[in-house]
Amino acid sequence: MQNKVITTTNLTKQFGDFTAVDHISFEVNKGEIFGFLGANGAGKTTAIKMLCGLSNPTSGEATIAGCDIYKETEKIKQRIGYMSQKFSLYEDLTVIENIRFFAGIYGLTDQEIKEKGNALIENLGMQDSMHKMVGSLPLGWKQKMAFSVAVLHEPQIVFLDEPTGGVDPVTRRQFWDLIYNASDRGITVFVTTHYMDEAEYCNRVSMMVDGRIAALDTPDQLKSYYNATSMDEVFFELARGAKRGE
Amino acid sequence: MFRDPKTLLLLFGMPIAQILLFGFALTNEIKDSKIVVIDYAQDNASKNIIHKLSANPAFDLAESHFNAEQIENAFQKGTIKLAVIFPANFEHNLLHSSNSQIQIIADASDPNTASTLSNYASAIIQDYQLSQLQQQGMATTPLNIDTQIRMIYNPELxxxxxxxxxxxxxxxxxxxxxxxxxxxxxxxxxxxxxxxxxxxxxxxxxxxxxxxxxxxxxxxxxxxxxxxxxxxxxxxxxxxxxxxxxxxxxxxxxxxxxxxxxxxxxxxxxxxxxxxxxxxxxxxxxxxxxxxxxxxxxxxxxxxxxxxxxxxxxxxxxxxxxxxxxxxxxxxxxxxxxxxxxxxxxxxxxxxxxxxx
Amino acid sequence: MTYDVTLQNITKTYEKGAIKAVKNVSLQIEKGELFGLIGPDGAGKTSIFRILTTLLLPDEGMANVNGLDVVSDYKEIRKRVGYMPGKFSLYQDLSVEENLKFFATLFDTTIEENYDIIKDIYVQIEPFKTRAAGQLSGGMKQKLALCCAMIHRPSVLFLDEPTTGVDSVSRKEFWNMLKKLKAQGITILVSTPYMDEATLCERIALIQEGEIMSVDTPQNIIDQYPMPLYKVKSDKMSLLLKDLRTLSYVTSAMSFGEFHHITFNSKTDESAQLLEDLKHHEKLECLPTRATVEDCFIHLMQNNVHAE
Incomplete structure (x- = not known):
C-alpha cells in the first residue's frame, strides 16, 4: 500500500444530469509517469480538478498522497505540485522572485529557498536570466521553469496539464528529461498531452472516453492489445467510439 | 505593484483626489446664491431686512425694480434662485395693523436649494421680527410678518x-x-x-x-x-x-x-x-x-x-x-x-x- | 508559375523593435497549394498570417495575396480571403446556423449560394444547427469555424493553428477536410505546432524564432536529412537515453515515441558496437530508420543555434 500514491474507487462527478466523470477507478504507483489521455471533453480536466482537491467528487473514494479527497484537501495541496499550459508563473515578476514566491507558499525555509532556487537556476542554465521578467522569456524556458517550480517543494505527485503544448521539439524533449529526473527522485508524474509520441514516454497510460477509463496499461501492452503500431492508433481506435460531445 | 504605475496611480491618486474634491470643492452648502429683492415699500423696515439678507453669505443680493414678468424671465433663465418682494406700505402695515406680508418666490426645480434658501430668508425675517419685539417690549400687540412662500415650477417640492x-x-x-x-x-x-x-x-x-x-x-x-x-x-x-x-x-x-x-x-x-x-x-x-x-x-x-x-x-x-x-x-x-x-x-x-x- | 501568395523580405517587430517576430522572411505559395507553416509558439506564424490577411503592417518588405499588395490593396484582399484566427471562438451565444448566416451576410452572400463548397463539412454539424456555438465540442467548433471562413468562396484560405489543443482524432478529421477543400482548387495556408501534421501538406516551411529554416515538400526535407538515423529501444528507455549520451561515437540521442533516435559521429554504422557497449540493457535493439520532419526540425534548429 505504501507504493500507491493515488487510489481512486468509483470516483464520479456530476453536473446536473451530466456525468462528467463516471465511476473511474485506478491506482498510480510512487515514481510512476502516468499518462492521462482522452479526447477533448472526455472528462480529463474535471478528473484532475478532483484529484488536486479543487473540486469535490459527487461520489466515490480517492486517496491522494495518503490523504482523503473529501476531508484533507488542504493537506493534499501541500503534497502535490501543479502546472498547466495556461497558468504557469507570474509574468511580471522576475525568475528569482517567482521562485521565492512559490517556495514561500509551500513553506520552504529561507535557507531551503536559497539552496533549491540556486540549484534550479543552475540546472536550467538560467544564471544570466534570473533577474529578467518571466514574461520576457521564451515559452520553452517558461514551461521548463514552471515545472521546476512545481516540484521545488518535492511534492509526492506533480500534475501536468498539457505542459508541452506549442513548445518547440528540442525544448519538448528537454522538458521530458526534467520529467524523468523528477520520476527518478520518486516524484509521481501525472500528465496529460495531445502529443501521442509523449504517451510512449509514460510508464502507464490511461485513456478516458466519455467520462470512463476505457483502457489502462503500459504503452506496449496497449499497442499489442489493439494490434496497433503506435499510441496514435490506439488513441484513434478508442476515441472513435466516443459518443459524447458530438 | 510598483512595476505597475497605473495601479499605483489608482491606489494613491484616488484617495487624494476624493479628499480634495469632497472636502473642498463639492459641497451641498449654499453660498452666494443669486437672489433678487423687489422693494415696493422703500421704508426702514424693508431696508433693515434687506440689509440683513445681504449680510448673509448664502445670498448674493441684487436690488431691482423688476416687474412680475421680468421676475418670471429671470427665473426661466436660471439667473436667480429666489426673489423677495416687499409690498408697498410694508412698515406702515406692520406698525399700524401689526400685520404685514412678504412674498418669497423660489425656483423649486431644484427643491433642495429652493427650500434651503427660502428657509434662510424666512429665518432672517423671523429674526428681524423678534428683534423688533424686544425693542418695543411686550406692551404692544405682537408684530406679525406673514411670509408667503411660493415655490414655482415644483410647488410640492x-x-x-x-x-x-x-x-x-x-x-x-x-x-x-x-x-x-x-x-x-x-x-x-x-x-x-x-x-x-x-x-x-x-x-x-x-x-x-x-x-x-x-x-x-x-x-x-x-x-x-x-x-x-x-x-x-x-x-x-x-x-x-x-x-x-x-x-x-x-x-x-x-x-x-x-x-x-x-x-x-x-x-x-x-x-x-x-x-x-x-x-x-x-x-x-x-x-x-x-x-x-x-x-x-x-x-x-x-x-x-x-x-x-x-x-x-x-x-x-x-x-x-x-x-x-x-x-x-x-x-x-x-x-x-x-x-x-x-x-x-x-x-x-x-x-x-x-x-x- | 503563378504564385497566389508571396512574401518578400518581410520583417515585423513589436515594442519598438525590441521583439523581432518575423525576420526577413520570403516565401512563394502556388495557386491551389496546401502549404504548411510549421513551428512552435512564438516562431512568428501568427504575425505572418496577420500580415497576409492585412491585419498588420510589416515593418519592411512586400507581400502579395492574389497579386494584390497587402498594404495598399487591403480592401480588395479582404473580399477574397478566408481567415480562421488562432484564438477564434465564434459567437458563443449564437447558434451554429446563426453563426454561419452572420458570416455569409458579412461577405454579402448566402448559405444557399455557396452551400456546395461547405456541404461536406456542414452536413456533419447540421444535426446541431440550433445549438449555441458555445455548447459545441472542440472538434465541432473547429468545423463550424472552417465553414464560416469558407462561406464566401475565398480564393485563399488562411488557417492559423486550427488544430492546436484539439485531440488527435479530431485533428485527423480536420486534415481530411482540408484535402477535400484543396481538391476544389483553393489555396490553403495552414500553420501548426504539431510536426506530425507536416507530412499532410504539399509543401512546408519550417519556422523558428521568426526565421524560415527550410521550405520544400515534406519528402524533400526528410530526404535532405544529412546523416543516417537509427532507432534504439530497450526495456528501460529513460536509462537508455542517459547511457546513449555517454557514448563517444553517438552525436545526438533524442527520444521519439517508443524509440530513441540517434546519429553517429561517422557515417559508418556503429550499431554493432552500440549493442555490445549497452548489452546490460534488456531487449535492446538498434535499427536504421527514416527521419521524420521533427528530426529535420531539430537538426535545423540546432544547426541554426550553432551558426549564431
Whole structure:
C-alpha cells in the first residue's frame, strides 16, 4: 500500500444530469509517469480538478498522497505540485522572485529557498536570466521553469496539464528529461498531452472516453492489445467510439 | 505593484483626489446664491431686512425694480434662485395693523436649494421680527410678518424634479458608453474582431450596426424612465417631448462615440468597463449639477464641468421637462451638445483601426 | 508559375523593435497549394498570417495575396480571403446556423449560394444547427469555424493553428477536410505546432524564432536529412537515453515515441558496437530508420543555434 500514491474507487462527478466523470477507478504507483489521455471533453480536466482537491467528487473514494479527497484537501495541496499550459508563473515578476514566491507558499525555509532556487537556476542554465521578467522569456524556458517550480517543494505527485503544448521539439524533449529526473527522485508524474509520441514516454497510460477509463496499461501492452503500431492508433481506435460531445 | 504605475496611480491618486474634491470643492452648502429683492415699500423696515439678507453669505443680493414678468424671465433663465418682494406700505402695515406680508418666490426645480434658501430668508425675517419685539417690549400687540412662500415650477417640492433628469443623464450615458465599449472589446477578446476586419464590411458598417441597437435600447430606456416618473412619481412633463427626445439622442450619440473611443484603446472587457464607469459615472455625478450645485464649486471645477456632456443635457432636461421651456431657451445648450457629439464621433471614426495593433 | 501568395523580405517587430517576430522572411505559395507553416509558439506564424490577411503592417518588405499588395490593396484582399484566427471562438451565444448566416451576410452572400463548397463539412454539424456555438465540442467548433471562413468562396484560405489543443482524432478529421477543400482548387495556408501534421501538406516551411529554416515538400526535407538515423529501444528507455549520451561515437540521442533516435559521429554504422557497449540493457535493439520532419526540425534548429 505504501507504493500507491493515488487510489481512486468509483470516483464520479456530476453536473446536473451530466456525468462528467463516471465511476473511474485506478491506482498510480510512487515514481510512476502516468499518462492521462482522452479526447477533448472526455472528462480529463474535471478528473484532475478532483484529484488536486479543487473540486469535490459527487461520489466515490480517492486517496491522494495518503490523504482523503473529501476531508484533507488542504493537506493534499501541500503534497502535490501543479502546472498547466495556461497558468504557469507570474509574468511580471522576475525568475528569482517567482521562485521565492512559490517556495514561500509551500513553506520552504529561507535557507531551503536559497539552496533549491540556486540549484534550479543552475540546472536550467538560467544564471544570466534570473533577474529578467518571466514574461520576457521564451515559452520553452517558461514551461521548463514552471515545472521546476512545481516540484521545488518535492511534492509526492506533480500534475501536468498539457505542459508541452506549442513548445518547440528540442525544448519538448528537454522538458521530458526534467520529467524523468523528477520520476527518478520518486516524484509521481501525472500528465496529460495531445502529443501521442509523449504517451510512449509514460510508464502507464490511461485513456478516458466519455467520462470512463476505457483502457489502462503500459504503452506496449496497449499497442499489442489493439494490434496497433503506435499510441496514435490506439488513441484513434478508442476515441472513435466516443459518443459524447458530438 | 510598483512595476505597475497605473495601479499605483489608482491606489494613491484616488484617495487624494476624493479628499480634495469632497472636502473642498463639492459641497451641498449654499453660498452666494443669486437672489433678487423687489422693494415696493422703500421704508426702514424693508431696508433693515434687506440689509440683513445681504449680510448673509448664502445670498448674493441684487436690488431691482423688476416687474412680475421680468421676475418670471429671470427665473426661466436660471439667473436667480429666489426673489423677495416687499409690498408697498410694508412698515406702515406692520406698525399700524401689526400685520404685514412678504412674498418669497423660489425656483423649486431644484427643491433642495429652493427650500434651503427660502428657509434662510424666512429665518432672517423671523429674526428681524423678534428683534423688533424686544425693542418695543411686550406692551404692544405682537408684530406679525406673514411670509408667503411660493415655490414655482415644483410647488410640492418633489425631489424627483432633481434626480429624474440626473438619472436620465446617468442611464443614457452609461448604457451607451458602457455597452458600446464592452461589446466591441468583447469581439476583440473572442477573436471575432479579426474576422470582421478581414471581411469586406467597412469599419463604418461595423460601428453603425453596433450603435443602432444600443441607440434604440437607450431611447427605450428613456421612455421607461419618463413613464415611471410621470405615472409613478407624478412628475408632469412640462415642455416638448420632441425636444426632450432630441436632446437625449444627442447625449446617446455622444455616449456611443465615447464608447467607441474607449474600445479603441483597450483590449479587455474589464478595462473597458472600468474606464467607462470612472470616465462617465463619476463626472456625471460630480459635474452635471444634480448632486452638487455647480455654482458653488471653485472656478477650476466649474471650467471642468463645461466639458462634461451630461451637464448640458441636465440643464436642457430641467428646462424643458420641469420649467416647460421651448427650444429658444435651450438652443445654446443643444448647440454645445451637438458639437460635442459630432466632434467625438469624428474623432472616434478617425481613430477606428482598420488593422490590429 | 503563378504564385497566389508571396512574401518578400518581410520583417515585423513589436515594442519598438525590441521583439523581432518575423525576420526577413520570403516565401512563394502556388495557386491551389496546401502549404504548411510549421513551428512552435512564438516562431512568428501568427504575425505572418496577420500580415497576409492585412491585419498588420510589416515593418519592411512586400507581400502579395492574389497579386494584390497587402498594404495598399487591403480592401480588395479582404473580399477574397478566408481567415480562421488562432484564438477564434465564434459567437458563443449564437447558434451554429446563426453563426454561419452572420458570416455569409458579412461577405454579402448566402448559405444557399455557396452551400456546395461547405456541404461536406456542414452536413456533419447540421444535426446541431440550433445549438449555441458555445455548447459545441472542440472538434465541432473547429468545423463550424472552417465553414464560416469558407462561406464566401475565398480564393485563399488562411488557417492559423486550427488544430492546436484539439485531440488527435479530431485533428485527423480536420486534415481530411482540408484535402477535400484543396481538391476544389483553393489555396490553403495552414500553420501548426504539431510536426506530425507536416507530412499532410504539399509543401512546408519550417519556422523558428521568426526565421524560415527550410521550405520544400515534406519528402524533400526528410530526404535532405544529412546523416543516417537509427532507432534504439530497450526495456528501460529513460536509462537508455542517459547511457546513449555517454557514448563517444553517438552525436545526438533524442527520444521519439517508443524509440530513441540517434546519429553517429561517422557515417559508418556503429550499431554493432552500440549493442555490445549497452548489452546490460534488456531487449535492446538498434535499427536504421527514416527521419521524420521533427528530426529535420531539430537538426535545423540546432544547426541554426550553432551558426549564431
Amino acid at each position: 418633489k425631489g424627483a424634479t432633481n434626480y429624474v433628469p440626473g438619472v436620465m443623464a446617468l442611464v443614457l450615458l452609461l448604457v451607451s458608453v458602457l455597452m458600446t465599449s464592452v461589446s466591441i472589446v468583447r469581439e476583440k477578446e473572442l477573436g471575432t474582431m479579426e474576422i470582421l476586419l478581414v471581411s469586406p464590411v467597412s469599419p463604418l458598417m461595423v460601428i453603425i450596426s453596433k450603435a443602432i441597437p444600443y441607440f434604440a435600447l437607450s431611447i427605450f430606456n428613456l421612455t421607461i424612465i419618463l413613464m415611471l416618473s410621470y405615472f409613478l412619481l407624478e412628475l408632469p412633463i412640462a415642455g416638448s417631448l420632441v425636444l426632450l427626445y432630441a436632446a437625449s439622442s444627442l447625449l446617446i450619440l455622444t455616449g456611443l462615440a465615447l464608447g467607441l473611443l474607449i474600445s479603441n484603446s483597450t483590449d479587455s472587457q474589464q478595462t473597458a468597463m472600468l474606464i467607462s464607469l470612472m470616465g462617465m459615472l463619476i463626472p456625471t455625478i460630480l459635474f452635471s449639477g444634480f448632486m452638487f450645485p455647480i455654482e458653488n464649486m471653485p472656478w477650476p471645477l466649474q471650467i471642468i464641468s463645461n466639458v462634461v456632456p451630461s451637464k448640458w443635457y441636465y440643464i436642457i432636461v430641467k428646462d424643458v421637462m420641469i420649467k416647460g421651456l421651448g427650444f429658444s431657451s435651450v438652443w445654446k445648450e443643444m448647440l454645445i451638445l451637438t458639437s460635442m457629439a459630432i466632434a467625438l464621433l469624428l474623432i472616434s471614426l478617425k481613430k477606428y483601426k482598420i488593422r490590429l495593433v
